[in-house]
Amino acid sequence: MASSPLVARVRGRQGAGRNALKAHDVRHHHPAAVAAVVTAAIAAAGKAAGIGLAVGGAPIPVAGFATLTVIFSVVGLVLALVLAPRARRPRTVFVRTTLVLTALSLVPDVLMLTHLAAAAMVIPAIARRRAA
Known part of the structure; x- marks a missing residue:
């Protein structure tokens, strides 16, 4: 985890580690929260x-x-x-796997749009944080 700029900055501060790491975790969950709101709004519509x-x-x-x-x-x-330490190109494997799983999850009704909306937000957000 030393490769993360946030962790490197946190290690340099005394007492800030716990709070700074929580902020880092929230940032990783943000795309899922946005996707959750969007899919609920689509379902409500x-x-x-x-x-x-x-x-x-x-x-x-x-x-x-x-x-x-x-x-x-x-x-x-x-x-x-799970893919990060096992795959030679974890980002590529992740994106391809999740796109296939997203395609398999589609059914011909409003669920299709919610799946695509969530995948469009969450897959790129996670992929950006993975090694190429």
Whole structure:
């Protein structure tokens, strides 16, 4: 972790490490939070327009879109962390893997747009932080 500029700056300060590292963590989660709000807004707009938000007959609450976006963003982050030491080109492998998984998750209704919106925000944000 010494390669991170934030960690290098933090190590140079006494007592600032814990707070500075928390700020660093929040920054990594920010794209997932934005994606969660966007997917919930898309779902709410779809519901208001009369588009059904059900899978297999079970309705999905609007907040469920935000929750699952955050959960699967964390899954994406874990995937990136697992790939980092194993792949020769972790960013490329991560982007290709997540694009394939995103394509597989698409179903022909409002879910498609929410998946694409979340993926468009979260994949590049995580990929920028991975080694090429």
